[in-house]
Amino acid sequence: MLSLAHTIARNPRTASRTWPAETVVYLPDGNTIHSLNETASVVWEFLIHRPTVAQIVRHVAHEFEVSEEQATQDVKTLLETLAARNLVIFSGGLDDGNARGVSATARESDKAERQIPLLYRIKDRAREQNIPMHALLELTNNCNLWCRHCYITHRPAKGELTLDEIKPILDQLADLGVLFLTLTGGEALSRKDFFSIAEYARQRDFSFSLFTNGTLITPSVADRLKELALERAEISILGATAATHDAITQVEGSFEKAIEGARLLIDRGINVQLKTTWMKLNIDESEEIRDLVDSLGVTSFRGGNLIIHRRDGSSENSSLAAEESQMRAMQQRRLDRHPGAQLPPDPPPLSEEQKKDIIPCGAGQTSLRIDAYGNVYPCAAINVLLGDAKTTPLAEIWYGSEELEKIRAIRLADLPECSACALWQRCTRCAGLALMETGSLFAASPQACRVARIQHKFLEEKQCELQ
Numbered sequence: 001m002l003s004l005a006h007t008i009a010r011n012p013r014t015a016s017r018t019w020p021a022e023t024v025v026y027l028p029d030g031n032t033i034h035s036l037n038e039t040a041s042v043v044w045e046f047l048i049h050r051p052t053v054a055q056i057v058r059h060v061a062h063e064f065e066v067s068e069e070q071a072t073q074d075v076k077t078l079l080e081t082l083a084a085r086n087l088v089i090f091s092g093g094l095d096d097g098n099a100r101g102v103s104a105t106a107r108e109s110d111k112a113e114r115q116i117p118l119l120y121r122i123k124d125r126a127r128e129q130n131i132p133m134h135a136l137l138e139l140t141n142n143c144n145l146w147c148r149h150c151y152i153t154h155r156p157a158k159g160e161l162t163l164d165e166i167k168p169i170l171d172q173l174a175d176l177g178v179l180f181l182t183l184t185g186g187e188a189l190s191r192k193d194f195f196s197i198a199e200y201a202r203q204r205d206f207s208f209s210l211f212t213n214g215t216l217i218t219p220s221v222a223d224r225l226k227e228l229a230l231e232r233a234e235i236s237i238l239g240a241t242a243a244t245h246d247a248i249t250q251v252e253g254s255f256e257k258a259i260e261g262a263r264l265l266i267d268r269g270i271n272v273q274l275k276t277t278w279m280k281l282n283i284d285e286s287e288e289i290r291d292l293v294d295s296l297g298v299t300s301f302r303g304g305n306l307i308i309h310r311r312d313g314s315s316e317n318s319s320l321a322a323e324e325s326q327m328r329a330m331q332q333r334r335l336d337r338h339p340g341a342q343l344p345p346d347p348p349p350l351s352e353e354q355k356k357d358i359i360p361c362g363a364g365q366t367s368l369r370i371d372a373y374g375n376v377y378p379c380a381a382i383n384v385l386l387g388d389a390k391t392t393p394l395a396e397i398w399y400g401s402e403e404l405e406k407i408r409a410i411r412l413a414d415l416p417e418c419s420a421c422a423l424w425q426r427c428t429r430c431a432g433l434a435l436m437e438t439g440s441l442f443a444a445s446p447q448a449c450r451v452a453r454i455q456h457k458f459l460e461e462k463q464c465e466l467q
């Protein structure tokens with residue numbers, strides 16, 4: 001039973017951000033997200049002082065002008081709920097540990113019932129309130145690998161942001177409401193001061209994830225990432241065999257190191273997502289890559305078909321796109337593997353009214369990207385420069401950029417070809433790639449069209465065969 005003498009602290013593995021009228025709290029262990037109302041937010045803020053329950057009661061009574069008797073029950077109920085969700089830690093009371101007894105069952109049911117709808121609601125609120133809940137921070141263009149498809153250019157990097165320049169940027173991102181921070185590159189772990197940056201990000205209460213090639217993850221790197229409550233690592237696996245992966249990265253031994261890196265994180269209970277870009281060089285191993293993923297026990301896997309042009313404007317890497325016959329063979333292997341799996345039915349067509357509301361691309365809605373030099377962009381792929389974070393306050397860029405305003409306003413109805421396209425709901429069009437390919441953010445993307453048509457044709461043929 002919680003007593004007034006208990007001392008309460010936030011679980012140090014949580015990340016949180018207070019937005020108008022709510023605080024969003026994320027816990028990587030169990031991958032849960034929570035929304036606290038205004039009253040709970042006041043308590044959450046106060047917990048940084050590691051107060052006793054009695055002190056919290058006095059604080060709440062004062063803030064909300066209620067009697068201490070009235071506040072006591074509410075505070076205790078709230079703290080027990082937070083403990084059940086593993087968001088706070090009790091110590092120093094008469095019977096420590098009771099809260100933990102409550103927690104296991106409450107946490108499980110809480111997670112199952114609340115998480116997905118809650119995440120959508122939080123994203124909607126961020127969009128409505130124009131809060132960038134997510135930022136992608138490219139720490140360097142430098143990398144120890146030379147992947148043949150990579151869009152990153154300009155190596156070795158000169159004039160990249162220093163730790164002293166990154167800290168005020170992180171401060172501003174926190175002030176803007178960013179909770180989820182992705183550290184990427186190039187290879188972010190190649191920066192000698194990577195952990196100083198990550199530690200500062202955690203001090204500022206960000207939840208951080210890492211995009212990495214995995215090769216620089218040693219046991220001690222994995223230990224430090226665990227200590228810092230890394231939310232998720234996304235590791236690129238570009239083949240099911242060393243021969244294929246290393247031929248793409250152009251560095252021998254990179255496959256073994258990437259797999260070892262993934263294992264070290266998985267062993268420590270860190271969420272790991274493996275991801276790949278399907279190319280003519282690796283798509284024939286699609287099922288073997290999936291088997292590898294399953295054998296490692298990673299949290300999830302994602303494969304993408306689009307190849308973004310290089311940042312220097314060259315589209316020469318597009319020649320790596322898989323052949324139509326390879327893409328069809330991949331779809332066929334999937335189907336052979338899962339013969340009972342239903343072919344997805346055609347989604348119902350969208351009305352003209354719906355098209356006016358649908359946001360075709362999330363860029364700039366609730367996220368932004370800052371490159372290794374401090375240049376600010378709407379996302380990883382749209383290379384429309386919004387400003388320089390070294391010289392312009394981020395709030396001025398986020399709230400004041402006319403370019404960003406225009407991008408945010410784009411709706412499906414504004415895209416002449418895509419809004420009339422029957423494949424829209426199955427298409428993975430990327431607005432940034434469309435801009436690179438055609439010069440327009442409103443155009444269809446030839447690469448996306450090609451992929452969508454090949455996949456659709458295959459499905460149509462299979463459906464005919466079934467009839």
Ligand SMILES: C[S@@+](CC[C@H](N)C(=O)[O-])C[C@H]1O[C@@H](n2cnc3c(N)ncnc32)[C@H](O)[C@@H]1O
Nearest residue numbers: 149150151185186187211212213236306307308
């Ligand atoms: C640029 S890398 C940076 C992080 C890290 N070095 C890695 O490889 O995961 C981020 C992701 O973009 C993918 N990528 C690189 N070039 C790409 C391109 N031209 N088109 C699509 N994805 C690309 C990589 O495979 C990787 O999954």
Ligand code: SF4
Nearest residue numbers: 143145147150186213
């Ligand atoms: S590891 Fe990542 S940054 Fe490095 S070359 Fe490959 S895709 Fe590019």
Ligand code: SF4
Nearest residue numbers: 418421427444445449
């Ligand atoms: S990119 Fe092409 S396939 Fe995709 S919705 Fe637009 S027109 Fe259709």
